[in-house]
Amino acid sequence: MSLTNIIKRLQDIMRNDAGINGDAQRIEQITWILFLKIYDTKEKDWEIHDDNYRSILPENLRYKNWAIDHKDGKALTGDALLNFVNNELFPSLKNIAITPKTLISQTIIKKAFEDNNNYMKDGILLRQVINTINELNLNGFKERHAFGEIYETILKSLQSAGNAGEFYTPRAVTDFMAKMISVKLGEKIADFACGTGGFLISALKELDSQVKTTKDREIYQSCIYGIEKKALPFLLCATNLLLHDIDNPEIYHDNSLTKNISEYKQADKFDVILMNPPYGGSEKENIKNNFPVELRSSETADLFMNVIMARLKRAGRAAVILPDGFLFGTDNAKVAIKSKLLSEFNLHTVIRLPHSVFAPYTSITTNILFFTAG
Template structure:
């Protein structure tokens, strides 16, 4: 969450847009997104240049030499944020309007790319040079403040805070998954260099960005020093779909800023017939919207065959099974109702995952994880598509703390189960002897099937009752008489003082 000084700087920046005449919150978020992208493009270009120099690899800056902008050829250095932010207001405005903005709109040469598709109709809406000068100065202050904060996904946190200002935020389930929860899920799944990764409800592409970061940190040699793997990483690995064009723009820019040249991010209603993907992906990471009900008419008939329901959280599970190739893995967040719901559709989807595929883990999360935007209790399901069963023992974990307070403030705390969850998940052989009274344990498939495929951890967790021995009535009465004697003595002493 954005707090303190950074929050006040973003509020001030929002106020500049508001007083300057941009009163539609979506317009403000879009314009701020473009400007953040322009700033981050300069920063990431410098970072990539330094990394290439350290590794002794060739690197050509996108700002190097003469750059083609429309029919004009301009000096690329002028397009860098670190250069034009020192220009006088009038020159900065003309540079932004006539050079920088057209440059980022056509940054990706492939006209069929997601980036070109969603930037093609982007419009620069800042009305005056003075307003732009104020915005750029305010953003420099915001980034200076952000640089002082360590281990925080500033861009993601800023998007989350901006979305909280939208009156419609949450109506469509657009709650950003907290950064540390995303990273935990990625660490649990350990993406590989040959994975094809998808998030069918990608929003700002947080899961895809985190998967890319994991590969950079843990499989750098394998991914970036192999021509085939690097091409796969840049052009074929990452796939994201969403129904909000603003989110798609943000997602495409977010991925490019994080060094992925050509992510496949597309406008698509994942649950409808316009989504033909089947047996395609080896890894799905998702927090699909729990926005209630859809009309049967717009839902893919394939999904309804498996799970006849209008509830999106159940339909998305059916979708994940369809989109995964055999052997493909999924980690997804579901509301608690999916785990124990008693409707035919609830039972059908749980049975499908358990009987016809391999359910590996159910991680129950506390209800405060999505606060202050939602207080719903959720869980993470981890399963592998086999098409022929394979579930034997399901691993359950009862997460009680995620490193932050579980109230609306979400202040950092020392209690954090996430490192323990990751360590235990990757060493499940050692979990076999754990009792049901502990924080994690195994439950055999037969027991789950006998309970209508109920996956609620409370169904299987046992509470250990420790007998408490109390003193006898005679001892308690003797203690009370002693106390009464002391009180009487003190009262007598007080009375003597008052004489």
């Protein structure tokens, strides 16, 4: 059965479950199971290549030990499966003990599950969903990358969830921006509102062709950095990066606006920043207080521009999607932010995007700003 048919089957099964309400919850349900399946596949790789590798998961919580139906009548299903998922699996994953020495590849499990939920209330339907997902073969490099393409289908279906525009940028746009910014192996590339990881994946595609040696592959593994505030896109991003063989994805489930920008040091800066920050939202006073008085806009996108300018290395390059409101707004904070951009950075290119790029999910007119620091 084709991968696209599997996704459709999953959606059809979940429509019969009283606990799932709408596309966003269906996608979250598919994604947490997929994440654990993909993580299980990665752990097999890590165990093969590293004799000292030890899973952070207790044996009974490893996907291979509870999710696989061996057709011997012993697979968890019905109330027993629901009880395990709701009362053992999720509480344990949310409370995994981590230390500063814990590998990113292991801390990501706790981060991915801290704000996610199992919505399904029918354990028999949940078993059907898990069995359907288990039909996906992710063991080989080609199979994993083929599934990466189908993963786009899941991301695009976010758009029908209504609020997708805030964390899904069309792949043609992210690929174009990564190509235009000309990312280079060894550079640190960031997205401070990374959503499902579109810009990070596009940057990795550009870097992949530059990998020639084992050392290059190690450098490639540590090139990207992302922060995402919302639980579902963070989980999607983590899954996306694991699919693209980033073993220790340096992504964080956090809000980029909660740190005072005066505290950023040179080590917190990046060679390249690629972003489509959230716009249309407003921020509370405690968030605005993290910025100099003259730059304290209420508009979320404006505050992200402050963070971008504060965290771009000297001679660093940025490509950022911003609404017309940023370009043409006349309130004091907007004017001050634009003045800083024009006086301290080289804004060399502005590309106006067609209305159709984000239609019909938003009618806001947007632009790509390309600029360098210093």
